Amino acid sequence: MIHELLLALSGYPGSIFTWNKRSGLQVSQDFPFLHPSETSVLNRLCRLGTDYIRFTEFIEQYTGHVQQQDHHPSQQGQGGLHGIYLRAFCTGLDSVLQPYRQALLDLEQEFLADPHLSISHVNYSLDQFQLLFPSVMVVVEQIKSQKIHGCQILETVYKHSCxxxxxxxxxxxxxxxxxxxxxxxxxxxxxLHGLLLDQHEEFFIKQGPSSGNVSAQPEEDEEDLGIGGLTGKQLRELQDLVRAQQGAWRIPARSQKRRPPNDLVVLPCPSKFITAWAASINSLDVKHLALS
Known part of the structure; x- marks a missing residue:
């Protein structure tokens, strides 16, 4: 029966340890010779097998790189969850399950070397997963039930890791x-490259609605607006000067051979200069500026 138990804990139930979609893995009721205490210990171990099977269901459903079992067919696309963050979560979950798989392999080697080992030895060897699996299952169920998407998965995992x-x-x-x-x-x-790699809209940086009009901006800058011969670029520069109500104006930093945090340097400017520029806009004439 030990080999059947190890197979069931690996995700392969049989006649002794049966699988039910609702109740999970459990000891069959067709074996009355088992003592109630033995049945209790076996059912406690079966809870580990139940969590492991459901973990592999989740991983198979959203990544497809774990071998699928006959008793839990894949339901790809039915949950509505998708994205590379979800696939990364499944990859990390699969790596967390690897020590459990290795523990089952070690138990098999121990029972082959000593057939007199009892079920209590299995229970002792796998006791470290009795706290781990239910806690990780809470995270998996929360992602599934709340349909947590994208970077929100990071927040969910972090909260439970505290x-x-x-x-x-x-x-x-x-x-x-x-x-x-x-x-x-x-x-x-x-x-580094200005690339927004976000096919499933998971990243916290989104594509802006005006980004499609960037290519047309240079043409608008050079187009004559019919206002005293002003172009769009010149008009914006004049408007920037008018907005400088605190007696400051901005010039490109590169011309000053400085390296500030931004591309603009703030320098003091006489108020008469700003007044003259404001008057030029009001008169729509930029050819004659009285700076006196």
């Missing part, structure tokens, strides 16, 4: 590191 259980915190921080890798790549592509 608990006081070291195994849970370590596992969720590992998942969070994988999810952060996606954000860092998007951020570096945007800051």
């Amino acid at each position: 608990g006081g259980l070291p195994p849970v915190r370590s596992a969720l921080e590992k998942i969070l590191a994988v999810c952060h890798g996606v954000m860092y790549k998007q951020l570096s592509a945007w800051m």
Whole structure:
């Protein structure tokens, strides 16, 4: 029965340990020779198998890189969840499950070497996952039920990683590191190359509505507006000078051979200069400026 138990904990139920979609993995009622205490221990272990199967269901549904079992077919696209942050979460979750798989392999080797080991040995060896799996399952269920999308997954995982259980915190921080890798790549592509790689609208930087008119801006700058021979660019420059009500004007920083935090340097300017420029706009004549 030990081998059947290890198979069930690996996601392969059988006649002794049966799978039910609602109640999960449990000991079959067709074996009355089992003592109630043994049944209790086995059902406690079956809760680990239930969580593991549902983890693999979740990973298979949204990434497709975990082998699918017959008892939990994939339901791709039915949940409405998608995105690269969700795939990163599944990748991190799969890496968190790897120590559990290795523990099952180690148990199999131990039972092959010593067939007299009991079920209590299995319970003791897997006890470290009794706290981990339910806590991670809470995060998975929250993502599924609330349809958490994009960068919100980072916030959800981080909040649950702030608990006081070291195994849970370590596992969720590992998942969070994988999810952060996606954000860092998007951020570096945007800051270093000006590329907004956000196919599923998950990034906190969005495409602006006026971005499609950028290509037409140079033509508008050079077009004559019919106001005293002003172009659009010249009119904006004049308007900037008029707005300088505090007696300051702005010039390009490169011409001053400085390296400020921005591209503009603020220098003092006489009030008469601003008054003359304001008068030129009101008269719509930029050819004669009385600076005296």
